[in-house]
Amino acid sequence: MAKPGRKIMVIGHKNPDTDSISAAIAYAYLKNVTLNTDEYEARRAGKINEETKYVLDRFHVAAPSYISDVGTQVSDIDIRFTQGIDQNMSLKKAWEIMKRDDVVTLPVTDENQYLQGLIITGDIAMSYMDVYDKGIISEACTPYRNIVETLDGQMLVGDESKCFDKGNVLVGAGNPEAMEEFIHEHDMIILGNRYESQICALEKKVSCMIVCANYKVASTIKKLAEEKGCAIISTPYDTYTTARLINQSMPVRHFMRKENLITFEEDSYVEEVLEVMSKERHRDFPILDGVGKYIGMISRRNLLQSKKKQVILVDHNEKSQAVDGIDSSEILEIIDHHRLGSLETMSPVFFRNQPLGSSSTIVYLMFKEKHIEVPQEIAGILCSAIISDTLMYRSPTCTQVDQVCAQELAAIAKVDVEELAINMFKAGSSFDSKTVEEIFYQDFKTFTVSGIEFGVGQISSMSEETLLSVKEQLLSYMPTALKERGLDMVYMMMTNILEESTGLLSYGKDAAEVVEKAYQVKEQDGVYKLEGVISRKKQLIPSFLEAMQE
Structure with missing residues (x-):
């Protein structure tokens, strides 16, 4: 449990x-x-x-x-889960979700929760404020379902699952003769209850008619629309309101950000995340799991509440x-x-x-x-x-x-x-299957004294022959270890358990001087023989510290 x-x-x-x-x-x-x-x-x-x-x-x-x-990693933070939305969702519905959940960013995900893009309040505001041409609705390939939903309308003729993908959106405010001049095939027209205007639109082969103010549509118009493949949507709004709202029916995929998205993974470290966030103006950032699926959002505020x-x-x-x-x-x-x-x-x-x-x-x-x-x-x-x-x-x-x-x-x-x-x-003393790096670092510790950083490794065996068999390899590796670890000196203790002695290897500036000062011994064949010394903690390190501090 x-x-x-x-x-x-x-x-x-x-x-x-x-x-x-x-x-x-x-x-x-x-x-x-x-x-x-x-x-x-x-x-x-x-x-x-x-x-x-x-x-x-x-x-x-x-x-x-x-x-x-x-x-501290992202996984240590209370990640806020914001439900991903479908890329075909209307801007209006996305805005309503933002207001309801009090968020400024919505993730756009597919059915498997993979991130497809982001839509933020600024993107939606831009879609309202920018002046778009009359072909923007078809350019966005807007589903009829979105238009019906945005206009609180009803599909009288046609299929909601289809999209409006050709033509312009126009308001049929003039008489039929005037409408003939600017209406073209595939257009979508917003109009009222004038029978003649509706007939004119159908004759011009428009793709969709939006009838305002919940005006009743004659059965002959519906039948003719079905024959010509024209959709009819009824809305309770007047012509002005319908024309103002219809751009909000466009799918979020047309406005969402999908290139160069800044995302983080669960195992990302907070320090790295903060550095990236400091260079970006976004408020919220998506979090992905190990296989790239969306799992939530974080903001700078979340990072302040992270748990170590x-x-x-x-x-x-x-x-x-x-x-x-x-x-x-x-x-x-x-x-x-x-x-x-x-x-x-x-x-x-x-x-x-x-x-x-x-x-x-x-x-x-x-x-x-x-x-x-x-x-x-x-x-x-x-x-x-x-x-x-x-x-x-x-x-x-x-x-x-x-x-x-x-x-x-x-x-x-x-x-x-x-x-x-x-x-x-x-x-522990079987070195045959090990690389020199594995042998060197199998029991290696670093120490600092008076600004000097040094490392001491130790290998042990009950056989002197086993220890000597890796001596040359260890000596050759010591310059690499010194550089890799950024140390001033490195040492390797080759401890013979039965004889209770250690053969000490050294490398680095003043490394040999420290050994000689600590133990009054001289090097022989690259090795300092330390009789009775087998403990790094109690025998070697204290002697080294004393020698370095003199």
């Missing part, structure tokens, strides 16, 4: 690892079972790596849906690591185990940050605090996340709390920690 509130996304950082994905899934589950208002949904901001894929597959958990940007996407961030609090558009969203909570970063919020948020080895440890503690039973599959991915982030308890970030939580989760999930760890790391 759908919840009445809004959808709130629980999302980890870009280039998500097992901890980021597992924490998002588990925390969304926890929120959903403890709250009955909003709906919480786990999402991901990047591609899932092989280790995480193995974990999700093993415990039969679906991967979160991908989202590239959490900026609501998000909960897990496993990060750095703006550079957050999903695109984070500044345009509303951050509700942050669950993390890293140093305080650069994210700012407009209002106070729930922020839980603990010095533990994994964000998933924090999430599991919250399950326990709320006395919520952890499902077996959730226990499995949480346990895997703790193993991954602590490198099976070898990382200096690992605490006694992490180990206890992992063991409890392993019991719930009915798995052996060592067996699970070996298979996870094996899956």
